[in-house]
Amino acid sequence: MRDIQSRHNGLPPRTPDMLYNIVRKFYRGAVSHYDLIQEKKAVVRATWEHQKATGEDAELRQALHTLFLEFHFYVTCWLQIEMALFRLARQDEEQSRVLERFRPDLEKHLGVREQLDQTEACVEAQLRQDGPNGASVERDMYWFEGITFTVDEQSLQTLHALYEAIQQARTK
Template identity: 65%
Template sequence: MRDVPNRHRGLPSRTPEMLYNVVRKFYRGAVSHYDLIQEKKREAHACWEQMQTSGDDRPLRAALTTLFLEFHFYVTCWLQIELALYRLARQDERLALVMDTFRAALERHVAVREQLEQTEACVAAQFTALGSGWSCPGIEQDAYLFDGFTFTVDESSLVELHALYAAIEEQRRLSPNEKA
């Protein structure tokens, strides 16, 4: 299994056309998954509200597990786009500039992807002791804690994804080696 820190080692060679197809496929996958994630966030919020009255955190933990599995799919799409872009960038300096422009967004999504490999630990990290009970600030603020930074799949993440895809597609259209 390829781990995130070593993700660029030993990648098989692919034609630019194949790599652009990978970008397109995973972009569409992430975009199509966005609404499901928003639904799972609403379900987790409802479980959080239920926990406020019942004190039982088990439904919330289950809802967060499901939510984070959906996050995992979304950030895996980002990872696959990043891997394809990395290979494209090695062949075309214009795509290297795209990668540099979006490096922070790519790294943030890939870092969350790495954290989500340990879903149960990610769920546990969302709960903080609060007096005699537990709180889950990520639910309240839609900002979940992943190894010292906060993250969520929201409109700004989707806007970044659209911008990344548009930049890659623009370079594809300008490439003399690619078919339109």
């Protein structure tokens, strides 16, 4: 498993065409996963409502665990795109500008990815952070070691913009 901090060390050489294929593959993977994540968020909301009524949190824990696994897949796609873009940026000034422009969004997604490697710890931290009120579920904004995050329309639009910028820089 590649950790976030050393993600650029020892990357195998790839042609630009291979790197663009990686970007396309993981972009499509993240986009296609969006609806499933929204379904899992609905399950989390339902189990949260049940937990409020009964005080039992086992179903909520399981639902959060499943949701965070789905988040993990989504942000792993961002990681793969970032690693391909990093290599493209070393070869192309336009891609370097794309990388710099999207760096804050990439870093946020990769920061969440790093936390989600320990999914169960994230569930426990979420429940501790929320306490009995479940504010993160209600707001659909989860806490990962100081990063508030969810997979929402804004994240998806940023992903679309990133992909479009990479494609536009490719044709210049």
